[in-house]
Amino acid sequence: xxxxxxxxxxxxxxxxxxxxxxxxxxxxxxxxxxxxxxxxxxxxxxxxxxxxxxxxxxxxxxxxxxxxxxxxxxxxxxxxxxxxxxxxxxxxxxxxxxxxxxxxxxxxxxx
Amino acid sequence: xxxxxxxxxxxxxxxxxxxxxxxxxxxxxxxxxxxxxxxxxxxxxxxxxxxxxxxxxxxxxxxxxxxxxxxxxxxxxxxxxxxxxxxxxxxxxxxxxxxxxxxxxxxxxxxxxxx
Numbered sequence: 001x002x003x004x005x006x007x008x009x010x011x012x013x014x015x016x017x018x019x020x021x022x023x024x025x026x027x028x029x030x031x032x033x034x035x036x037x038x039x040x041x042x043x044x045x046x047x048x049x050x051x052x053x054x055x056x057x058x059x060x061x062x063x064x065x066x067x068x069x070x071x072x073x074x075x076x077x078x079x080x081x082x083x084x085x086x087x088x089x090x091x092x093x094x095x096x097x098x099x100x101x102x103x104x105x106x107x108x109x110x111x
Numbered sequence: 112x113x114x115x116x117x118x119x120x121x122x123x124x125x126x127x128x129x130x131x132x133x134x135x136x137x138x139x140x141x142x143x144x145x146x147x148x149x150x151x152x153x154x155x156x157x158x159x160x161x162x163x164x165x166x167x168x169x170x171x172x173x174x175x176x177x178x179x180x181x182x183x184x185x186x187x188x189x190x191x192x193x194x195x196x197x198x199x200x201x202x203x204x205x206x207x208x209x210x211x212x213x214x215x216x217x218x219x220x221x222x223x224x225x226x
Binding site: 004033035041042043045048086088095096097098099100101102103104 | 142144146151152153154155156159161167169170199201203205207213214215216217219220222
């Protein structure tokens with residue numbers, strides 16, 4: 001089946017710094033989403049981005065489907081950005097929305 | 112508009128006991144999913160449903176059963192709980208859009224401990 005790899009596994013930043021999180025996937029995808037899991041365990045949708053670029057405030061994401069990767073950019077990080085960031089993909093062979101999750105990047109933003 | 116809700120939020124079971132987790136969504140979504148998350152890992156799909164009355168197996172279906180009798184509800188059952196089923200369970204829903212599936216929205220999770 002499709003493999004989803006995220007890097008780095010852990011990241012520590014000072015407040016105000018910028019960061020880039022990467023998601024590589026091994027096959028074609030219909031759907032790619034980025035999630036933030038906050039320290040209370042809640043999963044929050046950040047982007048639905050099977051291709052192209054989107055921006056939402058300090059966050060932006062780019063997916064290059066032909067090269068099988070996606071990037072999540074966090075600018076001017078804040079302590080509230082701490083948590084785990086997941087990339088999840090729906091394989092191109094599926095049409096039922098089944099998501100395969102990566103292992104996540106754990107981000108800690110220090111004040 | 113409550114989105115996706117899950118009941119209960121926490122539960123402790125003894126080995127061999129049974130229970131049912133309830134997921135409800137008020138967004139008129141066709142597709143619903145049950146995932147589990149183990150410590151330090153991403154989510155893994157247990158079962159899913161593409162419409163009322165339909166269910167299908169995901170990556171890790173063993174030991175679980177599901178039912179989708181009403182479009183807005185998706186139930187996950189554990190017939191005989193085992194310690195390996197200690198996990199956080201998430202429900203999600205989405206809507207098919209032009210032959211593709213749209214954003215998945217997740218519930219708050221149910222933390223289950225099996226002793």
